[in-house]
Amino acid sequence: DAKTTQPPSMDCAEGRAANLPCNHSTISGNEYVYWYRQIHSQGPQYIIHGLKNNETNEMASLIITEDRKSSTLILPHATLRDTAVYYCIVREYGNKLVFGAGTILRVKS
Amino acid sequence: DAGVTQSPTHLIKTRGQQVTLRCSPKSGHDTVSWYQQALGQGPQFIFQYYEEEERQRGNFPDRFSGHQFPNYSSELNVNALLLGDSALYLCASSFESLGTFGSGTRLTVV
Numbered sequence: 007d008a009k010t011t012q013p014p015s016m017d018c019a020e021g022r023a024a025n026l027p028c029n030h031s032t033i034s035g036n037e038y039v040y041w042y043r044q045i046h047s048q049g050p051q052y053i054i055h056g057l058k059n060n061e062t063n064e065m066a067s068l069i070i071t072e073d074r075k076s077s078t079l080i081l082p083h084a085t086l087r088d089t090a091v092y093y094c095i096v097r098e099y100g101n102k103l104v105f106g107a108g109t110i111l112r113v114k115s
Numbered sequence: 116d117a118g119v120t121q122s123p124t125h126l127i128k129t130r131g132q133q134v135t136l137r138c139s140p141k142s143g144h145d146t147v148s149w150y151q152q153a154l155g156q157g158p159q160f161i162f163q164y165y166e167e168e169e170r171q172r173g174n175f176p177d178r179f180s181g182h183q184f185p186n187y188s189s190e191l192n193v194n195a196l197l198l199g200d201s202a203l204y205l206c207a208s209s210f211e212s213l214g215t216f217g218s219g220t221r222l223t224v225v
Binding site for chain 2: 008047048049050051052055091093100101102103104105106107108
């Protein structure tokens with residue numbers, strides 16, 4: 007079973023920041039937080055991952071709380087092409103990915 | 116640089132038949148994982164292959180089997196197909212953990 011809880015859906019205005027929350031209260035010390043997204047009819051796409059520290063790459067930022075029980079994925083300037091299902095996953099390095107239902111993000115013009 | 120390639124893209128089979136799906140990993144990747152995604156749900160892990168051996172397995176019956184070849188490509192075989200096996204089958208390849216997914220094979224069982 008997935009070890010994360012995400013809201014089923016969110017809306018965001020185009021050009022604004024999209025903040026997607028994730029709860030993982032049972033995360034263990036050696037588990038990373040990963041984010042993937044899946045655009046309709048395509049395979050999941052890796053976005054970002056982190057262990058304890060906040061991370062940023064060209065796609066997004068990941069903010070992990072100090073107790074590591076929750077995190078937020080931030081898309082700084084959402085576009086219509088960011089409309090997708092976003093999955094938050096916790097996993098040990100090298101282990102399988104366990105997907106939950108994810109959050110459907112709808113970016114609207 | 117080619118990513119993960121899966122074939123065929125779409126497939127229709129009859130109940131009771133057998134099917135083989137194929138996956139070519141991204142260049143430099145040595146590990147292949149297979150996932151099943153039913154409509155409206157997240158992908159579910161089937162199994163993972165590394166060095167031609169099954170390394171991890173999810174909660175799927177023995178009707179689901181796989182193989183990895185020396186060039187790291189992989190096949191997923193499903194025997195005695197059921198209507199409930201209709202899904203998108205995703206292959207992910209990886210090297211040292213970070214994975215890349217293919218676009219999947221859409222299997223419809225009628």
